[in-house]
Amino acid sequence: MNKPRILTGDRPTGPLHLGHYVGTLVNRVRLQDSHELFLVVADYHTLTTQPTREKVARTHENARAIVLDYLSVGIDPERATIYVQSDVPEVAELTLLFSMLVTVPRLERVPTLKEVMREQNITHPSLGLLSYPVLQAADILLVHADLVPVGGDQESHVEVTREIARRFNQMYGAVFKEPQALIGDVPILVGIDGKLKMSKSLGNAIYLSDDAETVSAKVMQMYTDPARIRADVPGAVEGNPVFTFHDTFNDDKTEVQDLKARYRAGKVGDVEVKQKLARALNRFLDPMRARRAEYEDRTSLVDDILEAGANHVRPIARETLRMVRAAMGLC
Ligand code: TRP
Secondary structure, three states: OOOOEEEEEEOOOOOOEHHHHHHHHHHHHHOOOOOEEEEEEOHHHHHOOOOOHHHHHHHHHHHHHHHHHHHHHOOOOOOOEEEEHHHOOHHHHHHHHHOOOOOHHHHHOOHHHHHHHHHOOOOOOOHHHHOHHHHHHHHHHHOOOOEEEEOHHHHHHHHHHHHHHHHHHHHHOOOOOOOEEEEOOOOOOOOOOOOOOOOOOOOOOOEOOOOHHHHHHHHHOOOOOOOOOOOOOOOOOOOOHHHHHHHHHOOOHHHHHHHHHHHHOOOOOHHHHHHHHHHHHHHHHHHHHHHHHHHHOOOOHHHHHHHHHHHHHHHHHHHHHHHHHHHHOOO
């Protein structure tokens, strides 16, 4: 019996952070025994908002950093297929064919489009940005994935993928499965500034590759209960990002309960709560740091992984396109 397939991935715009970890990375690691894992480093997707030469010049380095992030969280390079999207250009052909099966108003309703336009001050989306979810559908359906572990913000893209698969099958016969999204326990992690979402572009992230001092410094600046001006003033735990992080990352649950009780009673200062959080986060990140250090020393490792990944996916991609063309009656 073949194992069910996972396909998911990331845009190489910068290193991965704690939000990625709880939103999707933890699921990828957890499911890599029971599933065949495909991870795409989505460089074409990066072009949808950053097509300048300067940005493109950085993708290679960013892609390498992301692969090291994957390895550091425990993704097994012997089993996972990790590849760069543009190394398998069949995905572009599939995107073109899929683009006939989805309307412009449907894509205009995808919530991430408005969000990206707002965040990046884009008044008119390019055709490429509008069809971002179609390219993602092509990534997913190219390998016939069953499951797509993603953060909460990506759910709408998996929905578009399911609609495209359904539509294709209705029109041309059953070629694709409808993949399921798998959203992490913390679909969207708050930023260290208290803003709704941890994100590289908002500058409010703790990276998996941050060293212990950087993590401590970031935690000490974290946004906390703004109404609490002194340690003897009772503070709010709910909605306080420092406690959200304690709940999510501190493995010492007794310590967390004790800090919460004392915080509510006005019996602990923010400094102690933050110092304990910094220590907990560093405990959480230390095993990743150790694995990263080991992999970093192996110089050609990342290039070898990406080459093997592309070599593994290409025949799968070609076969999918052969089936697609045959189903459609294209010669
Ligand atoms: N759009 C995803 C993100 O920004 C990255 C991505 C590209 C992806 N292709 C994918 C995720 C396919 C899941 C499946 O996080």
